[in-house]
Amino acid sequence: MTQPDSPVPAPILSARGEGIMNSAFGRRRFIAGGLSGLGLLALAACGGGGAGAASGGGGGGNRSLVVAVPALAPTLDGVVGGGGLTLESFEMNANLQAGLVRNPYITGKTENTVVQDFNTYVGYVAESYEVSPDGLTYTFHLRPGLTSPLGNAITADDVLWSFERKWNTPTYSKTVWQGGFAGPQAISKVDDRTVAFTLTNAGFGLTFLGLLANLQGHIYDSTALKQHATGADPYALEWAKANGGWGLGPYHVTAQTPDQEMVLTANPNYAYGAPAIGQVTLRVVGDAGTRASLVASGDVDMAEGIRPTDQARLANNDAVVVPEADPIEYVDLTLVTNKAPFDDERVRKAMALAVPYEQIMQQIYAGRAVQMVGNINPNTRNYDVSQLPKPSSDVARAKALLAEAGHDRIAYTLSVSTATQDLVDACVLVQSYAREAGFDITIDQKTAADFSTMRNNATGQAIIYRNRSQVQTPTYACTIFWKPNNDASNPSRWQDASAARFWEVVNRAQAIPDPLSPEAGPLWLEAQKILVDSSPEIFVCSIQPSQIFRTDVGGFTYRSENAIDFGNITILDA
Template sequence: MRNPYIDDETEGCVVQDFNTYVGYVADSYDVSEDGLTYTFHMRDGYTDVEGNAITADDVVYSFERKWASESYSTASWGDFKGPDAVTKVDDMTVQIEIPSAGFGLTFLGLLANLQGHIYSKTILDANATKDDPYAMTWSAQNGGWGLGPYYMESQTADQEMVLVANPNYAYGEPEVKKVTLRVVTDAGTRASLMKSGDVILSEDILPNDQATLAEDSSLTVPVVGDPIEYVDLTLVTNKAPFNDLKVRQAFMNAIPYEQIIEEVYAGRAVLKKGNINPSTKGYTTDGIPDMVYDVDKAKSLLAEAGMDSLDFTLTVSTATQDLVNLCILIQSYAADAGFNVEVEQLSAAEFGTARSGATKQAILYRNRAQVQTPEYSCITFFKPGDDPSSPSRWSDELNDQFWDEVDAARALPDQLSDEAGEHWNAAQTIMVTAAAEIFICAIQPTQVFSNSITGWAYRSENQNDFGNFSIS
């Protein structure tokens, strides 16, 4: 499955409709009356890049391979039983059982994103060995076994990858026949290459450079209505000082949100209220606390916690220069509220270890839900109960309140209904009020590309769909 594309704010660009799912490897699907059985009808005549027919066998095999891979995380599938829940009815029909009707939306979202890719069993079987029955080793270095618009022709580690159009792609052979991806590590150099016209598209351009490049009439700097990548500040609650709710709420009011948007992101960001996509059907952000810089309120809350001032360390990765700049801005503004912030910069690897281990006091990073459903947004980033490995380990009382609302929404068969939306809203209100996870702002796409391109798509996993491009 996949999310279809719809028009959005920037002419010639599209975004995914996260409330709708349409066929991809499957042509269509049916749902049983109890909402527990999904029947997928395979696309007639669909083949892999070598011309081998794609059938129900490839779907069953793909789930078996995922669950057999040590590098594949099954956690986001919840209680779904994986390959045990997938049944071949005939060559062109697959039935999949899900644990609850309410899981259906997130189930489709998982199928439509990175977790749900279908592979060519024929090609992988041909390169399997007795010790490697799913060709994991071979597939790590070779392309052509997936069913996307392109396959990898060649790669040079840390330098370049060449993609070639898949003539048998489900939505027709891509117009662009070859794509060369080159590694340019410096953001300023990437911006310069766009300005000179030496490349046709570049990504992870700094906002100030985007603002400058937007003045060039030959370039497009896209803007979307609801950006989904956000700046996430986690106050680690398994230790002092942020095991105190008043201290967390005080710091939430000591962050200069509007100044961050203007000074760090050159206006290319919007305020964020929770982490559920505001365009979700049936959902509203009404009543969720606004993110406001309020020194007096911050001081008052800190005083209620029995403190006049507080020293702590805010940790950030050196790989994200915008976030380093953001930390310095927070350091300056928060001082007026009594927070003395020391900024600690770690390498990407060191930061990843610190984040997963919840060993720091506060950490800042970019985040996004690669499945844009409210259930996924609520359950993926927060672990229920008293799990010490969760950076956002709230008190038991807050956990109970939050999970009661989440579970009430998940119990409903239609998670896009107004009734479900009320529970999602309540859960997000509890989460924002708890101030363990502070969503500072949502940033606009970091890509810049030539006006010769139309069909650029804003996607949940932040990848460029070259198969949707037209180039004049």
């Protein structure tokens, strides 16, 4: 399938909010594998990316954007450089970095917005990719003539060195790859523009693409980083924390004042063409209400971290857009199962029935939340979320389960970060409503750092926080949060008989080469039924995007990490 060989402009969104679909780049090649899902993946690589393949540039670059943000990323090196799992670091990754592939963008629910299509992947740093018949080898063909913002050519050697840097950096999380990819030794250079990755498990392929596209798989300008390497710091981690230009995303940082302001300048060599917005200024405004007011007054173009109550207040303001999507960020009430009282599944089920779901969605999130059923994206192909039991409040049933477990009342401590006021408020509602069901809850407010430590070490009894799957595949959603052997990514430490049944089903699903096939869908559903019934984590609700923007801002993208892709933003002419 032949596509234009030159970059195409950014999607211009019509007055009806429809993305004008632009073709992807180059030739999309694939080896037919006889596997429906892999065939679909290959077709995604072949058939253009819609608005997503066209993210980036109107090319003018003479427009600027001012964004009010709660904070700035502590480092420009994102997750690899120890930036932490924060929105600010994710946003740096989304705008300063680029992977071999990405999820394409498709028309969103709100006019002039787009969302990621989590079922497919298109070329990014790579112009195309192909999958071997057995589903184990993914071969990527880099875009010809691609350079970094610093002007250095990007070749297969940069891909190999980027993964070497990841694997040899202590702060990088390698465990997420272990389901089917062994690391740098599983990558081979075919020629200067071609690299091949070999997997150990064909069923891991979709998640492998997701990891390349979201959070984990960025490709770096190794020439620039090597120039600033030292014997003590062979991968230039310290230099990269404060210096830009070595990533391949739509922007690079050209100025910053710590804790105050950061200036992003468009990358003229960006894979999808120079972004329409030439300069983005991130300005720290600590108060959420003030950030909202600045957008309403027109003093800034966009704002992040807006309270749902302020979003609801501005929803009828003709100058402001409050976006909506099928949300994937959710309120997660995690019960630590390796100690009392939640080592008893009946007590966990009772707690799930004692949560005031509807009241939290209406009173805390001002109606900007939706019911959540399990943690697999309901838009996943061949997955029918309607067959899962919906969460509900039932005081009488909760009390009966406690009595069955031999308890009249249960006292426990629910921990929450002070950095998430909405969740502190939600705790108060849970405490009030659960009391009638037989739970006496003490709310423990912790600093963000102390809360993170408690979550990782599972030292508390229960925690509540915002969660999401960075990779929106059923494999990732079903494996990342419940790893055995007390892994830090398993904050519930769920390892009982129900967990064993859950993993038995998940492993059967993972053995199917195509995780989106009709054969895999019922297995993911069966695993989710076990998870929801056992209740190591209670999925309270999914919450809408936390950004707002002026009505002349187009191309807002709802992404898996809740960061804005400024490379897809345009200014709409009146």
